[in-house]
C-alpha cells in the first residue's frame with residue numbers, strides 16, 4: 001500500500017510485557033470476527049489474549065467493508081438525489097461526486113489507518129489482552145507470537161481453547177508479466193483500491209465479483225475510465241442474472257467497459273502510467289493501473305497447523321456446526337475457526353454469526369469445567385450450533401443499484417436438487433414512484449413447488465441494502481407463501497414489493 005502510512009503501534013503490546021503467559025482463551029486474528037469473540041468471551045469472565053500482527057480491526061475495518069462503503073455511500077446519495085425532482089435541481093448538473101471530499105471523509109472513518117481509536121473502543125471495552133505479533137500454532141492449546149521485525153517467538157498457552165480468526169488473503173491471478181508491475185502503484189489489490197487518494201486516469205479491474213464491481217462503481221463515479229474483465233458470461237456470476245444485468249447496464253451507462261467471457265492473459269508496461277493488457281479473446285486494452293479482484297483464500301499458510309495434524313497452505317479450516325475444528329487425537333474440542341479462515345460465506349456478518357456460536361460453545365465447555373462460579377454467562381449461551389449456512393446466507397453488493405439477496409437463487413436451488421420456481425416483480429409500485437423517478441428495480445422470490453416455502457430472495461434497487469432482511473426471517477422460520485400473506489408491509493413504501501411478489505405468485 002504505497003500511498004499510506006500504517007500505524008500498528010508495535011511496541012505497546014509486545015509479548016514480553018505480559019504478566020502471565022497462560023490464558024483461558026487465545027484468539028489469533030484481531031479482525032471483526034476475532035473482535036466479536038474477544039468481547040463475548042472476556043466480558044463473560046474468561047481471561048482472553050487476542051493476537052494481531054497488523055491493524056487491530058482487520059481487513060474489514062481498514063481495507064474492506066468500511067473504507068469501501070465510505071467511498072460508495074456518497075455515490076449512492078448522489079444517484080438517489082438525481083432521481084428525485086427538487087433534489088435533482090439542487091444537486092444541479094453534477095454527474096460525479098467530489099472525490100477529494102469523499103477521500104477525506106473515508107480517511108476520518110478509518111482513523112487515517114491508525115488503530116489506536118479502534119483498540120480503545122473495542123479492545124478497551126472487552127477486557128481482553130491485546131498482543132502484537134504473528135501467531136503460529138505450536139501444538140495442542142499452545143501458540144507462539146513473533147513480534148513484527150523480530151525473530152524471537154514467545155510461547156503462550158490456552159487452558160480451554162484457541163480461536164483461529166486469521167481471515168483471508170488475495171489470490172494472485174495467472175497473468176504473464178504481472179510480477180513485473182509495481183505493487184500499490186501499477187498493481188492494486190483491495191488495500192490499494194480502498195485507500196487510494198487520487199483518481200487514476202484509467203483502471204483495469206480483473207474479476208467481477210463484489211470487490212471488482214463495487215470498485216468499478218466507485219472509480220467510474222469519480223471519473224476514472226474503468227474496464228471490468230470477467231471469464232463468466234455475466235458479472236457477479238453467483239447472483240440472479242436479471243439483477244446483474246441491471247447492474248451491468250448501470251455500470252456501462254457510467255462509462256465502464258465490461259468485458260464478458262474473457263480473461264486477462266498478459267500485461268506489459270508500455271510507458272510511464274501505461275499498461276497494455278492482452279485478453280484471451282485476442283483484444284488489447286490499455287490502462288494506468290491493473291487491479292486484482294479475483295477472490296481470496298483462507299489465511300492458513302505458515303500457521304503451524306501441521307503441528308496438530310492439520311493442513312494449512314491456504315486451505316480452509318473445516319469445522320462442525322459449533323465451529324470446532326476436529327484435531328487428530330483430541331476428544332474435547334479446543335480449536336475453533338471463525339470468519340474468512342473457514343471459507344463458509346466470507347463476509348463480516350457471517351463471521352460474526354459464527355463467532356457468537358463458537359463463543360457460546362466455548363463458554364459451555366468452560367461451565368462444564370467447573371468455572372461457572374467465576375463466569376457471568378450471557379443469555380443465549382445455550383445456542384451452540386449454527387444452522388445450515390447456505391440456506392440463509394444474506395449478502396449485499398453495494399453497486400448502483402444495490403443487490404440484496406438471501407438463500408438460494410433459482411439456479412442454486414435447482415442445482416441442489418430442489419423443485420423450485422421463481423416469482424418475480426418489478427418495482428413499479430407507489431412507494432417507488434414517491435421515492436424517485438425512473439428507478440431500475442427487480443425482485444425475485446425462489447419458492448419450493450408443492451410446499452410453497454420460501455427458499456431464496458433477491459432485490460435489486462437503489463438504496464436497497466436492507467431489503468432481504470424480512471425474507472431471511474421467512475426462510476429461517478420455514479414460512480410458506482400461505483403464511484407470508486399475513487405479513488403486511490406499510491403503504492406507501494418500497495417494502496410493498498412483498499405484496500406484489502405475493503400477487504405474482506397468485507396469493
Ligand SMILES: Cc1cc2nc3c(=O)[nH]c(=O)nc-3n(C[C@H](O)[C@H](O)[C@H](O)COP(=O)(O)OP(=O)(O)OC[C@H]3O[C@@H](n4cnc5c(N)ncnc54)[C@H](O)[C@@H]3O)c2cc1C
Nearest residue numbers: 029031033053058059060064065135167339340346347348
Ligand atoms: C474490498 C472488500 C470489501 C468488503 N466489503 C464487505 C462488506 O461490505 N460486507 C461484508 O460483510 N464483508 C465485506 N468484505 C469481506 C470482509 O472484509 C471479510 O469477510 C472480513 O474482514 C472477515 O473478517 P475476519 O475477522 O475473519 O478476517 P480479517 O478481517 O481478515 O481479520 C483477520 C486479521 O487477522 C490477522 N492475522 C492473520 N493471521 C495472523 C496470525 N498468524 N497472527 C496474528 N494475526 C494474524 C490479519 O492481520 C487480519 O487483520 C469485504 C472484503 C473486501 C476485500
Ligand SMILES: NC(=O)c1ccc[n+]([C@@H]2O[C@H](COP(=O)([O-])OP(=O)(O)OC[C@H]3O[C@@H](n4cnc5c(N)ncnc54)[C@H](O)[C@@H]3O)[C@@H](O)[C@H]2O)c1
Nearest residue numbers: 173206207208209210211212231293294295346396397398
Ligand atoms: N458487499 C460485500 O458483502 C462484499 C464486498 C466485497 C467483498 N466481499 C467478500 O470478499 C470476498 C472477496 O471478494 P472478491 O470479489 O474479490 O472475490 P469473489 O471470489 O467473490 O469474486 C471474484 C471473481 O473473479 C473471478 N475470477 C477468478 N479468476 C479470475 C481471473 N483470472 N480473471 C478474472 N476473473 C477471475 C471468479 O470466478 C469470481 O467471479 C468474497 O468472499 C466477497 O463475498 C463482500
